Amino acid sequence: MIWGNLEEPNFKFNATDEQGYVHEFFCRADSEDEVRRRLVRKGLIVNWVKPYSFSEWKDRARKATDKVIWQRIRNRWTHFGPQAAANWPWMTAADLNQIAGEKKKLVALLQSHDGTSEDEATKHVESWTASVYEEAPQPGQLVPKTAIKFNDDVWKEMKWHLFEQFHGKCAYCESKPLAVYPGDVEHYRPKGKVDEDENHPGYYWLAYDEQNMLPACASCNQWRAKLTHFPVSGAHSRDWHGVAAEQPLLLNPYDHNVNPLDHLEFGSTGATKARNTSPNGDNSRKYYYLDRPGLGEARFEAMKLVEQDWNTRTLRGSITEAYKELRTDILRGERPYCAAQLWELDRLRKRTIAELSAAEGI
Ligand SMILES: [Zn+2]
Numbered sequence: 001m002i003w004g005n006l007e008e009p010n011f012k013f014n015a016t017d018e019q020g021y022v023h024e025f026f027c028r029a030d031s032e033d034e035v036r037r038r039l040v041r042k043g044l045i046v047n048w049v050k051p052y053s054f055s056e057w058k059d060r061a062r063k064a065t066d067k068v069i070w071q072r073i074r075n076r077w078t079h080f081g082p083q084a085a086a087n088w089p090w091m092t093a094a095d096l097n098q099i100a101g102e103k104k105k106l107v108a109l110l111q112s113h114d115g116t117s118e119d120e121a122t123k124h125v126e127s128w129t130a131s132v133y134e135e136a137p138q139p140g141q142l143v144p145k146t147a148i149k150f151n152d153d154v155w156k157e158m159k160w161h162l163f164e165q166f167h168g169k170c171a172y173c174e175s176k177p178l179a180v181y182p183g184d185v186e187h188y189r190p191k192g193k194v195d196e197d198e199n200h201p202g203y204y205w206l207a208y209d210e211q212n213m214l215p216a217c218a219s220c221n222q223w224r225a226k227l228t229h230f231p232v233s234g235a236h237s238r239d240w241h242g243v244a245a246e247q248p249l250l251l252n253p254y255d256h257n258v259n260p261l262d263h264l265e266f267g268s269t270g271a272t273k274a275r276n277t278s279p280n281g282d283n284s285r286k287y288y289y290l291d292r293p294g295l296g297e298a299r300f301e302a303m304k305l306v307e308q309d310w311n312t313r314t315l316r317g318s319i320t321e322a323y324k325e326l327r328t329d330i331l332r333g334e335r336p337y338c339a340a341q342l343w344e345l346d347r348l349r350k351r352t353i354a355e356l357s358a359a360e361g362i
Pocket residue numbers: 170171172173174175216217218219220221
């Protein structure tokens with residue numbers, strides 16, 4: 001796993017493939033021509049390309065988020081109702097009963113009580129929903145669960161762009177799944193359930209947050225792998241108040257403050273190991289299933305490639321230059337298995353320096 005970035009898309013396209021299937025997605029490019037060239041390279045017939053404002057998607061994501069928050073509020077009104085009563089102290093028990101967790105009813109009640117417009121009342125309600133607290137049950141106390149229904153169309157629309165941002169690779173294992181599998185949009189913080197905390201409702205309020213979405217392959221995301229796991233140190237954040245302070249024990253490709261190579265190391269055959277017994281490294285190995293059969297072998301091939309590059313470059317120029325150039329190239333993220341390649345590059349540099357020192361010693 002290596003770092004990735006999510007830049008905002010700025011073009012939308014519609015293209016038909018060889019079988020007649022239509023692909024309509026957004027993407028990021030410097031020009032319309034560049035989008036067309038990229039699509040043609042993928043074997044697509046371009047129908048149209050036009051500028052796109054990401055605010056359009058964000059607006060839909062915001063509405064979808066509001067919808068799931070209100071599903072949750074409706075389902076647990078016994079918990080959220082008293083928070084509404086505390087926010088609007090004039091509310092009676094009969095008012096709370098009448099609202100029953102329905103946003104529209106709350107808006108209507110505020111309108112009639114305050115004599116305000118629907119827009120104004122909606123704004124008040126939305127600022128209240130951004131401040132509500134999830135329940136924090138006592139240890140051993142089980143809270144009844146009601147599943148939240150999500151609209152997966154919203155995040156599916158991100159898939160093309162996410163994979164392009166990660167150079168066609170799974171954000172976790174860095175394999176390229178698209179040749180054999182359509183790929184997944186993975187939620188780093190699971191949206192509907194957290195295996196490590198049976199009372200956790202899931203990070204439903206982040207289901208449509210683009211910074212919680214990563215391109216993934218089935219082997220990392222599904223069977224035997226991440227699924228709805230999310231280990232943390234301390235408590236899981238139960239609502240939007242605590243996410244910033246939460247300490248995940250799983251590597252996140254968007255977190256550029258954490259160096260994956262401080263937590264994971266690669267053996268000479270491409271197998272991974274937690275570095276210095278790092279729990280983040282250990283959990284990432286386990287939950288992204290980084291040592292599944294075949295993957296170490298593919299990483300090993302990538303490590304051999306970097307060795308060939310290193311040997312060619314150090315024959316031509318200095319170790320410092322070769323290291324700098326190769327490191328910059330690997331960090332662009334386009335090469336296969338960049339994390340393993342970076343690890344190998346450091347090892348090669350140390351080895352060459354040691355060999356040179358030994359030769360000088362003779
Ligand atoms: Zn993967």
